[in-house]
Amino acid sequence: MKRYSRKREAILxxxxxxxxxxxxxxxxxxxxxxxxxxxxxxxxxxLAAFVESGELVSVAVVDSKERYxxxxxxxxxxxxxxxxxxxxxxxHGSRELDKLASEYLGAxxxxxxxxxxxxxxxxxxxSDIAG
Amino acid sequence: MKRYSRKREAILxxxxxxxxxxxxxxxxxxxxxxxxxxxxxxxxxxLAAFVESGELVSVAVVDSKERYxxxxxxxxxxxxxxxxxxxxxxxHGSRELDKLASEYLGAxxxxxxxxxxxxxxxxxxxSDIAG
DNA sequence: AATGCAAATGATAATTATTAGCGTTAAGGA
DNA sequence: TCCTTAACGCTAATAATTATCATTTGCATT
Numbered sequence: 001m002k003r004y005s006r007k008r009e010a011i012l013x014x015x016x017x018x019x020x021x022x023x024x025x026x027x028x029x030x031x032x033x034x035x036x037x038x039x040x041x042x043x044x045x046x047l048a049a050f051v052e053s054g055e056l057v058s059v060a061v062v063d064s065k066e067r068y069x070x071x072x073x074x075x076x077x078x079x080x081x082x083x084x085x086x087x088x089x090x091x092h093g094s095r096e097l098d099k100l101a102s103e104y105l106g107a108x109x110x111x112x113x114x115x116x117x118x119x120x121x122x123x124x125x126x127s128d129i130a131g
Numbered sequence: 132m133k134r135y136s137r138k139r140e141a142i143l144x145x146x147x148x149x150x151x152x153x154x155x156x157x158x159x160x161x162x163x164x165x166x167x168x169x170x171x172x173x174x175x176x177x178l179a180a181f182v183e184s185g186e187l188v189s190v191a192v193v194d195s196k197e198r199y200x201x202x203x204x205x206x207x208x209x210x211x212x213x214x215x216x217x218x219x220x221x222x223h224g225s226r227e228l229d230k231l232a233s234e235y236l237g238a239x240x241x242x243x244x245x246x247x248x249x250x251x252x253x254x255x256x257x258s259d260i261a262g
Numbered sequence: 263a264a265t266g267c268a269a270a271t272g273a274t275a276a277t278t279a280t281t282a283g284c285g286t287t288a289a290g291g292a
Numbered sequence: 293t294c295c296t297t298a299a300c301g302c303t304a305a306t307a308a309t310t311a312t313c314a315t316t317t318g319c320a321t322t
Contacts, residue, residue, distance in 0.1 A: 001268080169301090292293105
């Protein structure tokens with residue numbers, strides 16, 4: 001039977017509170033002050049459970065670290081190759097695409113993800129100054 | 132100065148020889164018989180160098196393992212969530228998309244990747260038999 | 263309120279892909 | 293042939309994630 005857990009709730013809320021698509025480590029650091037006895041394992045455990053249950057989505061792995069998103073609407077992402085920042089791109093993927101791919105492959109296509117890569121606005125400016 | 136290396140050539144050729152989008156480990160296993168003194172570190176080193184130089188592309192990380200592609204044309208991929216198989220989907224991404232995202236973000240968008248996820252044809256059939 | 267069961271947790275050891283360090287080998291210009 | 297150093301093999305190190313297990317705690321039942 002599934003039981004209530006204040007920490008679990010806080011972990012979900014932490015992801016929901018930001019558009020930065022955080023990592024497990026980020027969540028841990030954010031909640032540690034409020035929950036001094038929080039264990040990193042609990043963060044990993046709950047994040048995995050939330051992805052499993054569909055309440056969170058894994059967006060990408062950036063610098064070897066998995067990044068999560070609580071925004072379940074179909075949208076694209078941009079990843080800065082310099083600073084690792086992950087941001088939303090409001091281009092909505094159509095179910096049509098999944099259908100197209102499904103017919104092409106003869107597979108059961110459940111979803112797709114669209115990821116742009118490049119250098120973000122901030123990093124562009126900074127390299128301007130440096131260069 | 133860059134020097135010739137038979138092993139390096141073989142590593143690139145191994146990736147080029149298949150549409151399976153192999154991992155470093157796969158390349159190592161494939162070449163080990165022909166090069167008994169091949170080191171796994173050499174495979175990793177050369178794969179990273181090829182990605183750096185643009186001769187290979189990193190497609191995705193599947194089951195914690197990085198997967199490579201020698202097909203540099205812009206195309207999408209499908210990843211089976213059951214068996215980890217990675218296959219091509221001949222939907223070509225347009226430069227228009229990158230431009231759109233670039234304007235949306237004010238960033239320098241270099242490329243994008245489109246990844247479909249689901250259950251591949253084979254795994255669908257097998258689960259039919261099993262169920 | 264006390265009790266009992268199993269879910270949830272904390273702490274930490276284990277796992278594992280990848281990278282770094284370092285001494286050796288060998289490509290290829292002089 | 294000699295010399296420089298790129299490329300290599302070997303292996304230790306790194307680091308994110310997972311597994312293990314003893315303890316804690318939510319909550320249904322008494």
